[in-house]
Amino acid sequence: MQLNQKTVVITGAAGGIGRGLAERFSDEGAHVICADIDLDGARNVAAKIGGDAFRCDVSAENDIQKLIETVEDTIAPIDLFCANAGILTLGGLDVPDADWDRIWKINVMSHVWTARHLIPRMVARGGGYLMTTASAAGLLNQPGAAPYGVSKHAAVGFAEWVALTYGDQGIRVSVLCPQAVRSEMIRGHETSVAAIDGILEPDDVAQACVEALAEQRFLILPHPQVLDYMRLKTSDYDRWISGMNKLNQQFTDDV
Numbered sequence: 001m002q003l004n005q006k007t008v009v010i011t012g013a014a015g016g017i018g019r020g021l022a023e024r025f026s027d028e029g030a031h032v033i034c035a036d037i038d039l040d041g042a043r044n045v046a047a048k049i050g051g052d053a054f055r056c057d058v059s060a061e062n063d064i065q066k067l068i069e070t071v072e073d074t075i076a077p078i079d080l081f082c083a084n085a086g087i088l089t090l091g092g093l094d095v096p097d098a099d100w101d102r103i104w105k106i107n108v109m110s111h112v113w114t115a116r117h118l119i120p121r122m123v124a125r126g127g128g129y130l131m132t133t134a135s136a137a138g139l140l141n142q143p144g145a146a147p148y149g150v151s152k153h154a155a156v157g158f159a160e161w162v163a164l165t166y167g168d169q170g171i172r173v174s175v176l177c178p179q180a181v182r183s184e185m186i187r188g189h190e191t192s193v194a195a196i197d198g199i200l201e202p203d204d205v206a207q208a209c210v211e212a213l214a215e216q217r218f219l220i221l222p223h224p225q226v227l228d229y230m231r232l233k234t235s236d237y238d239r240w241i242s243g244m245n246k247l248n249q250q251f252t253d254d255v
């Protein structure tokens with residue numbers, strides 16, 4: 001997909017990766033709708049790029065449905081929906097159920113609800129594009145962060161399912177799986193395991209996305225090392241688990 005003159009919705013666009021995507025996609029000629037639970041932040045980004053801003057809490061299906069309906073009814077059909085909003089929850093067996101519920105809604109169900117309300121519209125008009133911001137943690141897990149690693153695996157799994165189910169009906173899917181990217185999410189965690197191969201800037205991630213969208217490539221890996229780790233995982237799962245266990249011991253006190 002070339003972004004020029006496309007209508008693009010980005011959730012979590014008030015800051016971090018979402019903001020980087022909004023600015024870059026706008027530079028490419030897209031009309032960007034910045035959606036975020038932080039409406040002031042979304043408005044700031046939209047004002048800078050000549051886009052629109054909406055308040056949307058992606059943990060609520062109603063908000064996602066309303067966002068899609070309002071954009072399609074009052075602006076234009078959505079060509080590309082970037083489901084980017086996500087949260088990080090650290091911890092393991094100690095994490096309360098309420099925290100699991102919250103991250104599950106934001107990191108997983110938001111993608112289901114987006115697909116539920118948008119894919120039938122896209123299929124009816126011959127196609128459309130969904131881009132999910134997952135994480136390298138959705139491919140390789142994350143020591144010290146069970147809810148994050150597990151929910152991001154589910155996000156990747158759902159993106160795969162959408163792609164394999166609707167590919168023949170014109171639906172394209174990409175899944176963005178970076179390691180550490182400079183944003184509020186990793187503030188204070190700059191020496192964590194996620195930053196083991198360096199911290200990218202949101203601009204670098206946006207560049208990788210523009211290239212992958214142009215090629216309609218499913219997997220977007222701004223940190224190329226992730227592909228090597230995936231190959232190691234699939235070639236010898238037990239060796240990979242053992243290596244990750246060592247990494248866990250090394251980083252256990254500093255997620």
Ligand SMILES: NC(=O)c1ccc[n+]([C@@H]2O[C@H](COP(=O)([O-])OP(=O)(O)OC[C@H]3O[C@@H](n4cnc5c(N)ncnc54)[C@H](O)[C@@H]3O)[C@@H](O)[C@H]2O)c1
Nearest residue numbers: 012014015016017037057058085086135180181183184185
């Ligand atoms: N920063 C990293 O190192 C990194 C690495 C891999 C993947 N990711 C993923 O990238 C995405 C963006 O993260 P980021 O690093 O830019 O984080 P960030 O915290 O800087 O930005 C997240 C944005 O999402 C918004 N948001 C949070 N909860 C929301 C909700 N319920 N509804 C709507 N908006 C909500 C926030 O207001 C914020 O603007 C997330 O899905 C995250 O898991 C981040």
